[in-house]
Amino acid sequence: GAVVSQHPSWVICKSGTSVKIECRSLDFQATTMFWYRQFPKQSLMLMATSNEGSKATYEQGVEKDKFLINHASLTLSTLTVTSAHPEDSSFYICSASTLGHANTEAFFGQGTRLTVV
């Protein structure tokens, strides 16, 4: 299957600072990337969908100004958690697809564990 690389795999930051997470599709051009958040023992919750070169579409209840998404190229999307607070601590996962999950499997990054202290 296709390879999606997510970096960093874990990060600890101080409350009030910003953290950037990168998601790269290594061997295919991802027209659509998805960002998820996962709490312990819970399933993946979609935060936003991004298409290369256009603004991200956020799910209801997700703050756009808090979670900034940039999809600058067909192989790179970034999620920036701005002014992080302890309640933002979570496991963040990206996935990439060529057809926005239409009849194709999505490939996931390895996830980023964010801890805000």
Add this chain to the structure above:
Amino acid sequence: EDQVTQSPEALRLQEGESSSLNCSYTVSGLRGLFWYRQDPGKGPEFLFTLYSAGEEKEKERLKATLTKKESFLHITAPKPEDSATYLCAVPMFSGGYNKLIFGAGTRLAVHP
């Protein structure tokens, strides 16, 4: 409303004890059902895609089947390394995108 429900929430098996995981869905016009495996602290790993009722796919000790209302993931003679959370998901078209709706997952623990 499109929904995906998985059961059981958790399953404990002895090594070699076969069992099945269930994924039931209510979506209009199913366009595929995906199974993933997720190990702790890692992203989901793709296992299978099923598109139509009656379809079956196998990979090592795992076999996935699909009916019009649900999918099963059968695990034959499991080993401790099969311990993981198994997630199923279906695509839903919303807001101009096809998005994946995930079930809550089944946490499988296989003991020697």
